[in-house]
Amino acid sequence: MTAAPAYSVDVRRMDAFSAAELYALLKLRVDVFVVEQACAYPELDGWDEEALHLRLLVGGDTAGYARLFRPDGEPPRIGRVVVAPGYRGKGLGEVLMREAIGACEAHFPGAPIALSAQSHLEGFYRALGFAPTSEEYVEDGIPHIDMLRPAERHPQTA
Secondary structure, eight states, X not given: OOOOOOOEEEEEEGGGSOHHHHXXXXXXXXXXXXXXXXXXXXXXXXXXXXXXXXXXXXXXXXEEEEEEEOOTTSOOEEEEEEEOGGGTTSSHHHHHHHHHHHHHHHHSTTOOXXXXXXXXXXXXXXXXTOEEOSOOEEETTEEEEEXXXXXXXXXXXX
């Protein structure tokens, strides 16, 4: 694997994107989660208006994306994690997740972070501090496992 290319990160609410930017994000999600993974499911699930949307930009391209939201009474969640096909194999998946974790810690301080991982990526998420909290289950025809990352503990300063 080569070193990750230079990138920037953009975290916004849905209404802060232009129509063209929002279209690009939703197209990436549908292209990967619905078309590439051959899953017919409601990609537009009603959480986008409540969520923060993290874009990983390389040049002017959206190279990666993650959605961050906090359901009522639950830990914040990272979901819809995707690296665009043309940017895979460049270390951007880890970069994207580290940025998403950092954004969750900034926006939801002191809270653990949850996600639903495709089972074949369990080791990847374990390396980022997530631990399984469920048995494997099938969602939209793909095996998944729920995982949780403990809240960051920062030492108290005197």
